[in-house]
Amino acid sequence: MKALRNYLDKIKPNFERGGKFEKLHSTFEAFETFLFVPNTVTRQGAHIRDAMDMKRTMSIVVIALLPALLFGMFNVGLQHFRAIGDIAPTTSYDFGLIWHCFWFGFLKVLPIIVVSYVVGLGIEFLFAQLRGHEVNEGFLVTGLLIPLVMPVDIPLWMVAVATAFAVVFGKEVFGGTGMNIFNPALLARAFVFFAYTPYISGEKVWVAGLTKGEGIIDSFSGATPLADAANALANGATTIDWSNSSTPIDWFLGTIPGAIGETSTLAILIGAAILLYTGVASWRIMLSVVIGGLGIGLVYNAIGANVLMTMPAWYHLLVGGFAFGTVYMATDPVTGAQTNTGKCIYGLLIGAMAVTIRVLNPGYPEGMMLAILLMNALAPLIDHYVVEANVRRRNKRLKLTVK
Amino acid sequence: MSNVIRLKKGLDIKLEGTAQKQVSPLPRAESYAVKPDDFKGFTPKLLVKQDDAVKAGTPLLFDKYRPEIVVTSPVSGKVAAINRGEKRRILEVVVVPDGETEYESYDMAPLKNLSKNDVTSLMLSSGLWCFLIQRPYGIIADPGQNPKAVFISGFDSAPLAPDMNFVLRNEADNLNAGIEALSKLTTGKVHIGLHADDEAGVTGKVRGAQFHYFKGPHPAGNVGVQIHHVDPIVKGDVVWTMDIQNVAILGRFFRTGKVDMSRTIAVTGSEVIAPRYHSVIGGASIRSIIGGNVRPQMEGYAVRIISGNVLTGTKVEENGYMGFYSNQITVIPEGNKYEFLGWIAPRFSKFSVSRSYFSWLTPNKTYNLDTNMNGSERPFVVTGLYDRYLPMDIYPMYLLKAILAEDLEKMENLGIYEVIEEDLALCEFVDPSKTEMQAIVRRGIDQMLKELN
Numbered sequence: 001m002k003a004l005r006n007y008l009d010k011i012k013p014n015f016e017r018g019g020k021f022e023k024l025h026s027t028f029e030a031f032e033t034f035l036f037v038p039n040t041v042t043r044q045g046a047h048i049r050d051a052m053d054m055k056r057t058m059s060i061v062v063i064a065l066l067p068a069l070l071f072g073m074f075n076v077g078l079q080h081f082r083a084i085g086d087i088a089p090t091t092s093y094d095f096g097l098i099w100h101c102f103w104f105g106f107l108k109v110l111p112i113i114v115v116s117y118v119v120g121l122g123i124e125f126l127f128a129q130l131r132g133h134e135v136n137e138g139f140l141v142t143g144l145l146i147p148l149v150m151p152v153d154i155p156l157w158m159v160a161v162a163t164a165f166a167v168v169f170g171k172e173v174f175g176g177t178g179m180n181i182f183n184p185a186l187l188a189r190a191f192v193f194f195a196y197t198p199y200i201s202g203e204k205v206w207v208a209g210l211t212k213g214e215g216i217i218d219s220f221s222g223a224t225p226l227a228d229a230a231n232a233l234a235n236g237a238t239t240i241d242w243s244n245s246s247t248p249i250d251w252f253l254g255t256i257p258g259a260i261g262e263t264s265t266l267a268i269l270i271g272a273a274i275l276l277y278t279g280v281a282s283w284r285i286m287l288s289v290v291i292g293g294l295g296i297g298l299v300y301n302a303i304g305a306n307v308l309m310t311m312p313a314w315y316h317l318l319v320g321g322f323a324f325g326t327v328y329m330a331t332d333p334v335t336g337a338q339t340n341t342g343k344c345i346y347g348l349l350i351g352a353m354a355v356t357i358r359v360l361n362p363g364y365p366e367g368m369m370l371a372i373l374l375m376n377a378l379a380p381l382i383d384h385y386v387v388e389a390n391v392r393r394r395n396k397r398l399k400l401t402v403k
Numbered sequence: 404m405s406n407v408i409r410l411k412k413g414l415d416i417k418l419e420g421t422a423q424k425q426v427s428p429l430p431r432a433e434s435y436a437v438k439p440d441d442f443k444g445f446t447p448k449l450l451v452k453q454d455d456a457v458k459a460g461t462p463l464l465f466d467k468y469r470p471e472i473v474v475t476s477p478v479s480g481k482v483a484a485i486n487r488g489e490k491r492r493i494l495e496v497v498v499v500p501d502g503e504t505e506y507e508s509y510d511m512a513p514l515k516n517l518s519k520n521d522v523t524s525l526m527l528s529s530g531l532w533c534f535l536i537q538r539p540y541g542i543i544a545d546p547g548q549n550p551k552a553v554f555i556s557g558f559d560s561a562p563l564a565p566d567m568n569f570v571l572r573n574e575a576d577n578l579n580a581g582i583e584a585l586s587k588l589t590t591g592k593v594h595i596g597l598h599a600d601d602e603a604g605v606t607g608k609v610r611g612a613q614f615h616y617f618k619g620p621h622p623a624g625n626v627g628v629q630i631h632h633v634d635p636i637v638k639g640d641v642v643w644t645m646d647i648q649n650v651a652i653l654g655r656f657f658r659t660g661k662v663d664m665s666r667t668i669a670v671t672g673s674e675v676i677a678p679r680y681h682s683v684i685g686g687a688s689i690r691s692i693i694g695g696n697v698r699p700q701m702e703g704y705a706v707r708i709i710s711g712n713v714l715t716g717t718k719v720e721e722n723g724y725m726g727f728y729s730n731q732i733t734v735i736p737e738g739n740k741y742e743f744l745g746w747i748a749p750r751f752s753k754f755s756v757s758r759s760y761f762s763w764l765t766p767n768k769t770y771n772l773d774t775n776m777n778g779s780e781r782p783f784v785v786t787g788l789y790d791r792y793l794p795m796d797i798y799p800m801y802l803l804k805a806i807l808a809e810d811l812e813k814m815e816n817l818g819i820y821e822v823i824e825e826d827l828a829l830c831e832f833v834d835p836s837k838t839e840m841q842a843i844v845r846r847g848i849d850q851m852l853k854e855l856n
Contacts, residue, residue, distance in 0.1 A: 001743045033779060037745035041738050041774040045824070045831050045841035047713045048416070048735065051753035051760055052835040053778020055746035057785065060759050134779055178782030178836075278759040282787060338786040339798065387801055391816040394796065397637055 008032055026128035030135035058137040060280045064271040065144050065328065070102075071267040072260040073109050076152045077101030079257050080108075080208040082244075085217035089244060105152075108208050109260055112147040115156050119163045120146070127172045138177030138184075138334075139167070145185035145328060148261025149321065149369075150192070151205040158196055162188040182376045183335045186369055193369070201364075203227055203243075206257035220244065224258045225251055226320040226358065230365035232307045240307060251318040262324035265317070272327040281331035284343040289326040292351025293317060300359050308359045316355050325354070325368035335376040339386040346382055350375045407599045408632050410619030412794035414756060414829055416562045417769045418713065420733075422669035422678045424569050429681050432691030435478050436495040436724035437463055441717075442474065442533055444542025444852070447493050455482045460507030460529055460662030463496045472543060474727075475530030477664040477686045479505040495724060498686075511660040514583050522587045526653070529662050533727070534649040535588075538630060538642045540848045541823035550643040552591035552634060555582075557606040557647055558598040560624030561712035565669035565680065565730050567647055568604030574651040575605050581654030582611045585645065595647075596629035606647065622794065627826045631795045636820050648730055668725070672713075672734040673771040674698045674706045689723050689732070697734055705737040707774045714828035715841070738775025746778070753777070756788075756833050781836040792829035795821060799830050803840060806847030811854055814847055823848070 014020045015028035032038075034055070042049060078101045081087040091097070120143045121135075128135040146163055166188035171180045192200045203223040204210045210222045221243035223231070232240040246256050254264020262268075275281035297313025304310050316322055330336060330350050337346035350371045357367025364370075439447035446467040451457060457480065462473035480500040488494045509525055517525070523546050526532040535544035544550070558567050571578060586593045595612040607614075615633050617623045626644045636642055645653070648666050655663055664685035671678045676696050683692060689708055697706060709716035710726040713733055717726055725732060742748075754762045754770045762768070789799040797818035805813035824841035831840040 005741055005743075034746075036741040036743055037775070037777065038779060039739045039741050040776040040779065041707075042776055043839075044718075045715075045839050046828050047707060047709055047716065047718070047733075047774050048418075048772040048832065049775070049777050049837065050757070050833045050835070051750055051755040051777045052757040052833070053746060053837065054781045054784060054835055055778065056757075056759055057835050059747055134781075136781060138784070176782070178784050279757060280759070284787075333786045334784055336786075338800065340787055340790070343787070387798055387817070390796065390798060394637075394816070394818065397635055 005036065008035070023129060026133065026135050027125050030125065030128070033134070054137045057280055058140045060274065060278050061141045061328070062144055064274040064280075065141070065148065065261070067267040067270040068148060068261040068264060068324065068328075069109075069144065071254055071264045072148060072262075073105035074098060074102045075254055075256075075258075075263055076105030076108050076208055076260060077103065078105075078255060079206070079222075080104060083207050083210055083217065083220045083222065084215045085220070104208075108152055109147060111156055112150060112152075112154070112159050112260070113144065115159045116146045116163050117143040119160045120167050123164060123167045123172070127176065131176070133176065136177035138171075142166070142184045146188045148328075149185060149189045149259050149324070151200055152208045152260055153205045153211045154192070154199055158192060158199060161195075162191045165191045178334055180334060181380075182373055183329055183332050186329055186373055186376075189369055190373060206259070222257050224320065224365075225256060225315075226365040229308055229311060229319070229358075237307055240311065248315065248318055251315075259321065259324075262321045265323045268323045268327050275327065275331065281327070282333070282336070282343050284340060285331045285336060285347040286326055288344045288347025289330050289351040289354075290317060292348035292353075293322060293326075293355045294351070295348075296352040296355045297359075300355070306359070313355075316358065320358070320366045321368040322354060325372055326351075329368075329372050330375075335379065337379040337382050337386075339383050342379065342382045342386045346375055346379050349378070407616040407618050410617060410623045410628070410632075410794040412791055413560075413620035413622055414792055414833070415560070415620045416713075416754065416772075416832070417767070418562050418671075418735075419673035419769045419771045420671045420675050420678045421563055421769075422565065422671050422680055424566070424680070426667060426680045426682055427677075429683060429691060431500060432684070432687040434483060434497050434499045434688050434724075435476075435684065435686040436497045436688070437474050437476070437686055437727060438495050438724060439464060439474070439493050441727040442543055443536075444540065445472065445474075445533075447474075449485065449493065449496070451482050451496070453482055453485060456480070457482060457498060458505045458507045459664070460509075462528075462530060463498075464493070466543075469545065471527050471546060472532055473527065473530050474533055475507075475662060477662075477684050479503075497724075506661040506663070509660050511657070514580055514657050517584075517587065517657075519587050522584050522657075525657070526584075529656055531649075531653050531656055531662070534645050534653060536644045538627065538636055538644060538823070539640075539820035540852060542848075542852070544643045545641075548641050550589045550591065550641045552642050553585045553589050553593045554626050554630050554633075554642055554644045555585075555593065555595045555612070555647050555650055556624050556626040556629055556644075557595050558601060558624045559712075559730065560598075560621035561714055561731075562621070563669070563671035563678075563731070563733060564624070564712055565667070568601060568606055570648060570667040570669075570680065570730065571605050571651055574654075575608065577651040577654035577658060578605070578609045578647070579611065579654065580657050581645075581650035581652075582609055584653055584657050585643075585650065586611055588643065594629075594633060596624075596626065596633070598624070619794070622826060622829060625825055627821060627823055628794055631821055638815065638820060640820070646728060646730070649728070666730065668692070668729065669731045670696065670734075671731060672709075674700075674734040674736055683725070685727060686724055689719055689721055689725060692725065692732055693721075693734060700736075705739070706734050707737050709733040709735070713772075714832060715825045736771070736773040738773030738777075740773075740775070742775075757835075776837050778835065778837050780838065783836055783838065785835055788833060788835075789830040792833055793822075793826060795826070797821065799827060799840075802847075803827075803838070803843050806843050806850075809850060811851065814851065819847055819851055 166184040170184040170187040207222040223243040300309040353371035354367040466472040478500040483499040484497040486495040537544040599618040802817040
């Protein structure tokens, strides 16, 4: 480590003002502080500081995303091999089979991750240099979230365009990490959804190779459970015909078609446990999203006016992006509500809105993304009223003492 | 002690180097100094020049805008140097003491015969007025005002802070006299905030003050927190505060007629060989206090000397001087070292309130923390964290953002009248974005003072 440190100290002057690579200053600094916590000391105020910093905060989120990512890779392979008939739904898993599926998925997903990071970090480094800032760690999380909410068959150039859009218009125009209004990863998905709708909806895109359709067996359907439900709603059916006879157990484990990282409620729960144990994500938001979704689902159950209203409310928590959105997207501290009371309202509304969109709108089966984006926009308003209440309470003391 | 105010928010940071409860004698310092930067709301103008002879209590500086407020010499001797910084700003007025301390004399009468005006003018001419700090804003009080109350915090809850009951164990009479003097300055009450366990100590037996008991982690001992829970400051209110050891010095002045700035300070911190208490005269040189009592450092390593505690104190050099208001000197290691992949390492020796470290498993362990920032400055990202370290009905992040946006009305609404730097010190400590919150608060206060007065 000493040698590495000496080497960095030796080349550092090249990146300072007036040096040969002055234009790469932010990039150098990003890599240097990644390798070594800087030797900066406190100047004024508190002379000692807590050991927590932004790098560690973001790293915890990345670690919490790993279960969903690893399972997602496995599931990409599993769905593919089921689609071509290599693996029957009844086949029992052994290590060889799991590895076989995982490796296939790994090779499919890795390019998407690489494109997302290279494009996103490239833009971040550029903006940091132009602004004379340090590179923020926020994109470490965004760069992994984007692949996880994409369908596996998405063209790579589309990932690149969506990422660039999300980083530039979702974040940098507002002033960078900490200033953005919308969750950049969701913005990337929304961008693909509205710009290239066929590539992120329907029954083909969620399973690797299904878009091309070569060698797919007849009995396999690439529809997600949410699409099944939406179809039933659109056709006015009274019961939902679940593709590939999937059951809530399958939805919980995640062995169903869907966006890369969002299928497994179990893997997401492991991530949630990491986030809640470390305190990095807000339990208030997670809990209230679940309560909001479940609560409004029960209300719709009581009404029972269409086939989705009669679907048990708890199904909503397992299918689609509900769990993923609850754990990783709604809890984004920058774009979510910032006061404790605000967080509860914000979460309740996300859950309620997501289920409402699902239940009432057969055109777009997944309500979670729109619900979170909408509440991202409303979060400052919620906080405004919470803070105003505080101001009023404090001013009331004024009246009491004046009297 | 019927109603104890229990505070849940806050944090006790346990550090190595608690002072042993023994007072060790120290030889007299070779020099003493007053540092204008210690006095908030005070624009210094010199009253002496180099080589002038002064007594203990002779005015050295006065305030440009409130000329009746003066800062006086803690010892008798000769003005040895007037050290200036950039733009000829006065940094230190150094006095080298002579053999026997000579004191300025004052026209003193028994305290019970003194009026509010008598007390005020005696405190002003002796320089002890500077002990009186006004809230809002944490500046030296304005003699023309009538505060609604005077608040004294009877204990210091900061890391490694001195035990005030030990410091003041022989000062009961002076404390009572000090409180009597203070009670003449207000038409309201003199309040004293005590720790719930302090009832038996000397601070629990003072006369003439209203007692309030607190329980909970730091900053329960901050007078601002105590005011918030007893009688909060709202727009238009003026409250005066005084550090409890300064109350004793004030009482000593009214009992003896001498400006005797002797105080007991705790010398603490992991780099102190023998952490203990010393009796010193305020403004003593750092070398005279800790010389020979600091652990030798390996090559390339250094120590940070702090006049005050690790959260709110001022960095001083070894050839510098203790601060006017300090009851404590702390010495900790400098953290000017790189750490390989530190942001992801388990770092068992580091302290954090985050559970991504393991320090929460060992709540009683004491830590040897250095001055490393442990990260780089970032915009605010995390939420809900700061609220847990400010036991007031205030949203710290919103207040800080209002200050950054220079929005006076919001600052007023969100609580700028109730806080000073020290109240947000813990928020600054825990902040993963490494924002300099105490500096931001002071900037906000300065702006309020500028725009509203």
